[in-house]
Amino acid sequence: MPLPGNCRTTAMGILPHQEVERAIDLALTLDIPFWPQLPRFSYYEDMYVQVSEHFPGIQIDERQQRITLDTGRFLEELVEYAEKSDSEAIFKLSPRYSVALDAFLARDITSYRLVRGQSIGPISFGHKIVDENLKPIIYNDDVREFMYDFIARKINVQYRQLQQAHAAPFIWVDEPGLEIIFGSFSGYSSERAKRDMRAFLDSLEGPRGVHLCGNPDWSFLLQGLDLNILSIDAYSLGQIFSRYTDAIREFLDGGNIICWGIVPTLSEELGQESVEKLVLRLEEIWSNLVGKGITLKQILAQAWLAPARCCLINTDGYLTVERSFATLRQVSALLRDRYDLVD
Template structure:
């Protein structure tokens, strides 16, 4: 069973362009990660980073654009099938990740866990569109291959992490889950739930999802995840209303990574470690009133920044500050 106890971690995307500074920040948490650095180069964008070698994908670095071509998919599909049994075919290219190999080379033995990350299939499939600007997720066969492709990518990454640490995991970054069940989406809840569950069942190690939006929380809490990372600063008050699902999720050993520290400068300037600790404890108080005691919550909770942030005018200063507050909040809870 995973251990909670206010361990600190974060999603992988950082605004840094200096690799050493990004690595140092990632390693300052209890559960470190290899950083994704989209400001360093476009291929570090989470969609571009994992799109390489998917049949039919065209990455235009000059225009910072990714599109899907059905014609190219048909041309490249046989080659994909031939190579899909070769684990190294799904390796993360060094040109797409400045930090990955350096992270693996670190001595990570003092950490209880380490993690990697990858764009989730729903977000990838909704974001990347075909020649008619139709999201590729709406093509049943393409979607089946997308799930297969990302399963292989995750397995390769997990196995690399496993070589340097006994307790790794690779979580899915899924901002698209906020959009998929609205009235405009043609990918229904029922179909997605079955397919996503089948996809998760094939993944190695603990299964986690991070998103900073406000999705249908019942979908994720019932999806047989081990880790759910949420923007609790913005949406925690809604998550805790799903009392029965949260209770069942925690009772079966799940971890909620509470993204309680904002990373946006305008939100961060009015907060302190104590104010954010109180904010989290108010969410826990609501759950206390519905039969979840603090011991259970503490034992099944991690702490994280609320979201990655690439738009602050101060470069990396606000994100660096949010990580410092995160460590203070963790210390507050452990003393309590």
């Protein structure tokens, strides 16, 4: 079944809130709600920490806010992991690692067309986490192969948890570090990454999505990965993204969704914008694609809208982010009215 588009709203999982129920209430104001990640509530809510639960050899230093891998312990703990890996329990996020997931699942979310979960992706996790020699674990062949499988299992278990509460869930993978592989000093080539990522995505249950705020070679994601959803920072990078016209056309012709992150979440940026200005900004990006033969009708039918980025650095705590969500809803309403978008 095709994913419904028509400028539905969703957002990144990370919120600056420390009150769990308020964060969930905010997520539920969007067309496609999600369970929030709350790193200001606890370091264990950090998306890198969350996925590391039960990963052999992982060491979490809460005081220094660091995650590392002890290679010796990794090899030792693989035996115990193998004994437990047939059980889904080892892959579930415990309340310590996600205070919001169970609370979200306890809500009545059946009225929504879709609901979403999220997980850090293997490319970003593998570059961020280092071993005792400060070497990113993605460069260790044995650890990398295990890591891809481990994260896929965690995502599939999360998907099944969401499926118990809603008929149409999906998980998207956050890959903030993806653009690293296109640098000249990367020891993990984009060619190898694409093979690994394709196998990883093929192992996931449900619709497959990737979100990132960076600026990679967009053809990497648009072609050859069989993605269903691509979420981008259109506010900052939409003009660059729209240059990949042929790849975008192929992606849309496959029936897939582009989630356009158009509403800023930084206080200074949001204060300079209005709903009309943001709509115009988005329409200018879309006009680049229309000029190359992609119809506006298709773009709208396969579009979601979101804030441009998550944000934890505003001095007003969660207030700007909540205003961003309200602005997003208004942007969506204006576009749906202007282009007569109905289901």
